[in-house]
Amino acid sequence: MGVTILGIESSCDETSAAVLHERTVLSNIIANQKVHEKYGGVVPELASRAHQSNIVPVIDQALAEAGTTLEEIDAIAYTIGPGLLGSLMVGSSFAKGLSIALNKPLIEVNHMKAHVMAHFIDHPEQQMPALPFICLTVSGGHTQLVLVNSPNEMEVIGQTLDDAAGEAFDKAAKIMGLPYPGGPLIDKYAKDGLPDRFEFSKPQVGELEFSFSGLKTSFLYFLREKTQSNPNFIENNLNDLCASIQKTIVDILIEKLMGAAEKYGVKTLAIAGGVSANSALRQAVTDLKHHGYAAHIPVFSYCTDNAAMIAMAGYYSYLAGEFGELDSTPMARMQF
Ligand code: KG4
Ligand code: ZN
Numbered sequence: 366m367g368v369t370i371l372g373i374e375s376s377c378d379e380t381s382a383a384v385l386h387e388r389t390v391l392s393n394i395i396a397n398q399k400v401h402e403k404y405g406g407v408v409p410e411l412a413s414r415a416h417q418s419n420i421v422p423v424i425d426q427a428l429a430e431a432g433t434t435l436e437e438i439d440a441i442a443y444t445i446g447p448g449l450l451g452s453l454m455v456g457s458s459f460a461k462g463l464s465i466a467l468n469k470p471l472i473e474v475n476h477m478k479a480h481v482m483a484h485f486i487d488h489p490e491q492q493m494p495a496l497p498f499i500c501l502t503v504s505g506g507h508t509q510l511v512l513v514n515s516p517n518e519m520e521v522i523g524q525t526l527d528d529a530a531g532e533a534f535d536k537a538a539k540i541m542g543l544p545y546p547g548g549p550l551i552d553k554y555a556k557d558g559l560p561d562r563f564e565f566s567k568p569q570v571g572e573l574e575f576s577f578s579g580l581k582t583s584f585l586y587f588l589r590e591k592t593q594s595n596p597n598f599i600e601n602n603l604n605d606l607c608a609s610i611q612k613t614i615v616d617i618l619i620e621k622l623m624g625a626a627e628k629y630g631v632k633t634l635a636i637a638g639g640v641s642a643n644s645a646l647r648q649a650v651t652d653l654k655h656h657g658y659a660a661h662i663p664v665f666s667y668c669t670d671n672a673a674m675i676a677m678a679g680y681y682s683y684l685a686g687e688f689g690e691l692d693s694t695p696m697a698r699m700q701f
């Protein structure tokens with residue numbers, strides 16, 4: 366027996382569906398939208414349309430790969446926010462239609478909470494982060510320090526005042542002429558670069574606050590000045606530039622995570638969200654083990670947007686008896 370959840374994710378530019386049985390992933394299908402690449406960022410209107418054409422085949426494939434029939438699903442969990450409104454509405458409307466057709470309950474999932482829940486997928490219980498833990502959730506739209514008391518009880522204890530960490534990566538990449546999303550490319554080029562070659566100043570903000578817009582501006586001015594005397598400066602120094610900007614961002618993130626751990630007296634730490642796929646950040650968090658912390662990094666494929674994490678969050682809501690309503694509306698912005 367056990368509980369089987371169908372998860373649906375459509376908050377940004379990935380259309381994803383997953384089937385989860387208890388905490389085990391039976392399938393996790395993700396359709397990436399290539400259409401945005403040439404625009405240097407996600408175009409909301411195009412994202413909604415791509416979700417509309419992807420959602421049926423993606424759900425079909427998730428069910429087929431899991432070997433699960435719609436009748437075997439116990440509940441449908443979908444992302445209600447935060448995210449792009451038009452994109453969210455595609456997943457939400459589809460989930461509601463399915464719920465009515467199958468007479469199965471709906472579960473509304475907060476996308477940012479779901480990123481944290483990636484740590485509970487598939488793992489044997491002794492490998493899951495011990496509660497309470499602090500999770501640094503770093504994505505393209507958010508940067509949050511989250512105190513996780515239980516899967517259903519989380520609190521944001523710090524966040525960014527302006528850009529998100531993923532945005533900082535993407536904007537730095539754009540300044541260097543790299544395509545969107547630039548985060549993974551900076552990671553790639555940084556592997557062959559010197560992280561201490563260039564130094565960029567860190568923001569002066571509150572203890573548990575982040576700010577990345579100043580870093581972006583100083584990076585832009587620095588490169589403007591350098592390319593004036595040498596038009597090939599970026600090309601000639603790409604690896605070192607990537608390694609240096611990556612190190613600055615990672616150092617800021619780790620400093621804040623450790624600050625939060627100290628303030629709250631919590632010894633178990635984790636990272637989540639798209640930027641937790643970054644190899645330098647993963648290494649830095651792994652190294653926190655040498656400083657007396659239990660450090661958790663998510664499985665690589667559950668860092669960026671996916672429906673397995675939505676189904677995972679949905680599973681715990683299901684156990685708690687927290688179900689959604691047919692007249693709920695998606696929310697572009699959403700608190701915990
Ligand atoms: O969580 P996510 O897939 O979508 C949102 O909910 O926003 O995060 C996407 C963000 C993008 O900004 C992308 O550049 C960044 O995660 N990202 C990375 C890496 N992989 C994805 N940033 C740095 N290094 C990476 N390896
Ligand atoms: Zn996300």
